[in-house]
Amino acid sequence: MPQYLVCNYIPDDFDPSTVTEAMMEEIHALNRELIAAGARKFACGISPAANAKTVQRRSDGTVTVTDGPYIETKEHMGGFWILEAANLDEALAWAKKAAISCNVPGEVRELLFYPAPEQV
Secondary structure: OOEEEEEEEEEOOOOHHHOOHHHHHHHHHHHHHHHHOOOEEEEEEOOOHHHOEEEEEOOOOOEEEEEOOOOOOOEEEEEEEEEEOOOHHHHHHHHHHHHHHHOOOEEEEEOOOOOOHHHO
16 A cells, blocks of 8 residues: 655744644544554654754765755745555545644655665
8 A cells, every 4th residue: 555745844933832732632633543544654743944954965976964954945844644545635635634733734745665675
């Protein structure tokens, strides 16, 4: 069965103190529903974009490490779920519930799995 990344986006100036107990309960309720349906494989929040490090391979083969996210934007990923769903429509149905629970926009992408190196 396909797996999907369902992520949510928060503004760079997001204030965690604005998250209410009611909002957290909505998110917990969604997670309980996902678990009961057998759809949730993994879920978590992630640290602010200001804590990000970007790695980039240069033409000479060296790798540089810089502070911050790779792309400059006013929003960044705040958390995500890895879901198992029959198809994109089912993953989108869960993502709609996530957008309501978290009260932020999000994104859905199918995860692509390639053969393991030992299988090639």
